[in-house]
Amino acid sequence: NAGVTQTPKxxxxxxxxxxxxxxxxxxxxEYMYWYRQDPxxxxxxxxxxVGEGTTxxxxxPDGYNVSRLKKQNFLLGLESAAxxxxxxxxxxxxxxxxxxxxxxxxxxxxxxxxx
Amino acid sequence: DQQVKxxxxxxxxxxxxxxxxxxDYTNSMFDYxxxxxxxxxxxxxxxxxxxxxxxxxxxxxxTVFLNKSAKHLSLHIVPSQPGDSAVYFCAAxxxxxxxxxxxGTTVTVRA
Numbered sequence: 001n002a003g004v005t006q007t008p009k010x011x012x013x014x015x016x017x018x019x020x021x022x023x024x025x026x027x028x029x030e031y032m033y034w035y036r037q038d039p040x041x042x043x044x045x046x047x048x049x050v051g052e053g054t055t056x057x058x059x060x061p062d063g064y065n066v067s068r069l070k071k072q073n074f075l076l077g078l079e080s081a082a083x084x085x086x087x088x089x090x091x092x093x094x095x096x097x098x099x100x101x102x103x104x105x106x107x108x109x110x111x112x113x114x115x
Numbered sequence: 116d117q118q119v120k121x122x123x124x125x126x127x128x129x130x131x132x133x134x135x136x137x138x139d140y141t142n143s144m145f146d147y148x149x150x151x152x153x154x155x156x157x158x159x160x161x162x163x164x165x166x167x168x169x170x171x172x173x174x175x176x177x178t179v180f181l182n183k184s185a186k187h188l189s190l191h192i193v194p195s196q197p198g199d200s201a202v203y204f205c206a207a208x209x210x211x212x213x214x215x216x217x218x219g220t221t222v223t224v225r226a
Contacts, residue, residue: 004158031212040124042117042204042216043159050212058213090158096212101147101166104214106158 002026004107006091012113013081021076021110023091030096032074033058033104034066036087043090049074050096081114088112118142119207121217129225134192136220138205141186145207149214150179150190153202162203163190195224 007022023032030051035043045058049068063085065077074093078085088111092104120139128134136150146167151159165172165179165188172179178191192199205217 033213035216040218042119042121042218043206043214044216045213048213092158094212101164101208101210102212103149103161103164106151106160108158109156 004091004093004105006089006107006110008110009108010111010113012115013078014115015082017081018077018079019081019112020078021089021091021112023074023076023093023107024072025074025091025093025105026072027093027095027105028071029093029105030071031094032068033092034064034074034076035090035092036060036085037090037109038087046076046089081112083114086112086114116141117215117218118145119205119215119217121205121220123220124218125221125223127223127225128195130197131194134190134195134199134222134224136190136192136203136205136222138188138190138217139186140188140207140215142207142209142215143186144209145215146210147208148179148181148188149206149208150177151204151206151216153204153219159204192222195222197224197226200224 033048034046047066052071091107094102149164150162206214
């Protein structure tokens, strides 16, 4: 049981390049989340998904797109990277049982540097 | 506008003493509060939580206190150990399966 995994661990992009970050979970969780962490800002929610085929915007969605074609995978895309997107990106998931407050399980993070 | 605030970016404490981390929130709809611990180059890991129907929750060396009228919660670590050196994030939820995080407090436990 690997939990939540993220690919890649580290990436350097040039401004204007595109890339996709992959999050995978093997816990059969319904809900998945993408956050970014910046110094002095804590973790901010980018997009999230409440089930396969669904996505929703979080607090800071601009410049990002997401897809949840399979329940176990949640992809985060940057179509045209900007230096402001330099950050550490974390994926998280929860079972999503109705009416139950659950803690989020986090992946190890992807460090992205946009030059 | 940050709804969850941790006003102390850092805390240094001697091994064996108590660490007290503070967190304030502004959204009165928050009803579930959590503390996460994060080591460098790793993802946050869940530490302890508290529901708004309680004012205290204890788990070993970790105790979280909630003061709803003041919109304030705190995390006590007693006794502090070197392995507790990490960044601690306070988070809150309004029963919508989303979390709002504070900026974090870096704890350093001195030998």
